[in-house]
Amino acid sequence: MSFERTVLIVDDSPEDRETYRRFLLTDDRYHYIFLEADYGENGLEVCKLVQPDAILLDFHLPDIDGIEFLCELKTQFGKMQLPVIMLTGRGNEDVAVQAMKSGAADYLVKGKTTSENLRLAIHNILERDRLKQQLEQSEDRFRTSIENMLDCFGIYKSLRDDSGKIVDFVVEYVNTAACANNRMTAAAQIGKKLCEILPFHRENGLFNEYCRVVETGAPLTKEDLIYSDRFNQEYLTRAFDIRANKLGDGFVASWRDITDRKRSSERLRLLESVVVNANDAVIITAIAPIEEPAPRIIYVNQAFTNLTGYTCEEVVGRSPRFLQGAKTNKAALQRIRDALQARQAVQEELINYRKDGSEFWVDISIAPVADAAGQYTHFVAIQRDISDRKQSEIENARMLELAQQGQREAEAANRAKDEFVAMVSHDLRSPLNAILGWAKLLKTREVNVEIAARALDAIERNAQSQAKLLEDLLDVSRMIRGKLELQETQFNLAALVEESVETTFLAASAKQIHLELRIQNSAVGIIVSGDRDRLQQVLDNLLSNAIKFTPEGGRVEVRLTQGIGEQRSRGAEEQGRLEATPDSRLPIPDSLSYAQIQIIDTGNGISPEFLPHVFDRFCQAQSPNKQGGLGLGLAIARHIVELHGGTIHAASLGVGQGATFTIQLPLMPPK
Structure with missing residues (x-):
């Protein structure tokens, strides 16, 4: 897929401008839109209005030279100076140096400029400009992140x-x-x-x-x-x-x-006088002798009992370790032990356990308390229940993940939309360009009868192609909105298959493809109920695809048979083998009696990677001989078949080994 880029050519020579356009039109990487000016001042005015992606600038202009143009451009855009390739009729190194110093991105000599080196120069400056923009965006994101830091x-x-x-x-x-x-x-x-x-x-x-x-x-x-x-x-x-x-x-x-935090820890020594009436759980422990790594509880307040279910009598003399359990963070416990051994204050968040075994989150602050002589004798621990906050954090994290997932999906949808718009624009523009070109030729009235006939044939063929693309888009729109309705009648399926084969016979003959129709005797009189025109649309699409992707001298076979649903009893392993075999019968979910149409070709085949996506909308396999279209035909075909209560499947042994498309439709029950 080519990308669209705008190129401004500033040159007073119409012949040179035409040469540059012709050189760049051979580029398969970019689709160029050309803007032209024969005076430097005119070119600067165009830049103000359009801001092209690249500028081809002749050094010698009637009003100003290339260096003056670059200076004006720099004044006009500042840091946003547009990428310029300077062109001159003489290979003067002084001019080249002066041009590069003045802001030119590259320099070419007119007499030595080829299609290849012009395309390469354009590619280089466009890529440098793209990388520069990415770098600036990255720097902006870094700067924004750093400026948003609290630290x-x-x-x-x-x-x-x-x-x-x-x-x-x-x-x-x-x-x-x-x-x-x-x-x-x-x-x-x-x-x-x-x-x-x-x-x-x-x-x-x-x-x-x-x-x-x-x-x-x-x-x-x-x-x-x-x-x-x-x-x-x-x-x-x-x-x-x-x-x-x-x-x-x-x-x-x-x-x-951390000044405020340090001051807070120093205030902990004042809490001993108010622990009895504190709303938070308070544990006072005596500092244990060195020979014992843990302190022993000498007091807990009522808030501790309310929080944990343990009374003061049940815990006095015990180590606070009994509150720990399987989910208590071991690293946090080690930090607490290290701080206590160093007689330092510490604050951590961790999971503790109540008497009934239920877990809860606490914000625990522990500070050493010294006596009048300055000797540390106790630790005061304050536990605040933060379970609700932690639950909110977990929920917020979950909501954030959902939001990020939604954003990723939205970004993917936007990318898919952009790709779709680009693809539709390209595929609609191709036949339109052909129509306009032939129409312009006819308008000159300087064509003979043979060329006029070719022109009219090409206009009609491309108009029909464009109409087909538009009709496919309308069908997909109806599918998405659930508005693709069937005009149900009863008709002979064998006659419909024969008509579709006859319709594509000329296209097959033109490529010397052997097109063969086989109808089982029991299937000659098959009557089905459904939309005859829509089913013909499906068959025409499958047959045209088979002929399109089968090389000259190949073979396309159409089979119509009648079957019953005993295949549904086969095991999964055997069914998997059948799906890879052109003659396999695929199960139909809701009917014991069904009609089966198979279209078998010896064409390009389908890769194993693409096979599961062959019926997806806007999905086309990558192939060196890829044909035009939006990749909608098979998606529409599947939708129509399923509206009839049937199934459609694709099978292929791989690239270059042909493909088989199998349709099964339920038959009307006998009267």
């Missing part, structure tokens, strides 16, 4: 002296969160030296840590770092978690202000 983020480049030693870092980028954290705008930081903006980096050793990241490549992780500095005009002492990694000759860093 601070910055990129820093090493500043070295003559000996190669790092003496500072230059700020290359900071996001919005970093600007708020540093109390400075991005303009006040970017391009400045890190240790001049925040000089305490040297005093507390953080600068040396960053140097090690750059020189060794080892990442840096700093948690609970207490940092004091002058942030703009305000001197502050704050706590941070910091991560840094090497990036080129510099590093990237992300950090989070």
